[in-house]
Amino acid sequence: MKINKIIGTTIVVISLALVLYSNFRIASAFSLSASNGPVVKVSIVDDSFNPQSITVGSPNSTSGAFATIVWTNNGANQHTVTSGTPPGTPDGLFNSGTLNPGQNYTLQISQSMYSSILAKYPNGTVPYYCRFHYTFGMTGKITVTPTQVPEFPSFLMLPLFMVATLATVAALKKNARL
Numbered sequence: 559m560k561i562n563k564i565i566g567t568t569i570v571v572i573s574l575a576l577v578l579y580s581n582f583r584i585a586s587a588f589s590l591s592a593s594n595g596p597v598v599k600v601s602i603v604d605d606s607f608n609p610q611s612i613t614v615g616s617p618n619s620t621s622g623a624f625a626t627i628v629w630t631n632n633g634a635n636q637h638t639v640t641s642g643t644p645p646g647t648p649d650g651l652f653n654s655g656t657l658n659p660g661q662n663y664t665l666q667i668s669q670s671m672y673s674s675i676l677a678k679y680p681n682g683t684v685p686y687y688c689r690f691h692y693t694f695g696m697t698g699k700i701t702v703t704p705t706q707v708p709e710f711p712s713f714l715m716l717p718l719f720m721v722a723t724l725a726t727v728a729a730l731k732k733n734a735r736l
């Protein structure tokens with residue numbers, strides 16, 4: 559029957575799409591780099607960090623995934639992202655140097671960075687500031703919580719892949735009979 563053929567074909571097409579999607583997700587999971595983790599963005603304006611306070615999880619000791627923080631200078635002036643408490647000297651954890659308008663600074667909260675943070679700030683909260691504008695209150699803080707960055711949920715991908723494969727096989731068999 560023609561209508562069954564159309565339904566069968568639709569099922570096969572949908573199933574194939576599911577299998578392809580699952581394969582893509584599995585391939586993505588295997589090609590994940592250790593740096594894969596949440597990316598937190600901070601906008602730099604004249605003269606503040608927005609948001610002023612951010613919180614990220616600690617690196618995942620199993621998968622190696624860690625959070626990345628990206629500051630973008632959206633202001634009209636030059637700024638810096640410098641760890642420490644003004645007006646003291648920079649604490650040496652990280653320092654962007656001078657960021658021109660439009661420039662980014664990326665900080666990876668890797669295992670080694672996390673260890674360095676805890677060595678200086680046992681509560682996991684790192685103060686930072688702009689070397690040019692801290693007198694205007696241009697400061698920020700990063701809190702690294704002991705909660706680990708989640709592992710990629712690859713355990714969900716295998717069942718999905720299996721179901722999609724079985725559905726495709728079943729649909730192909732059904733379609734062949736019609």
Ligand SMILES: [Cu+2]
Binds near residue numbers: 605636
């Ligand atoms: Cu500044």
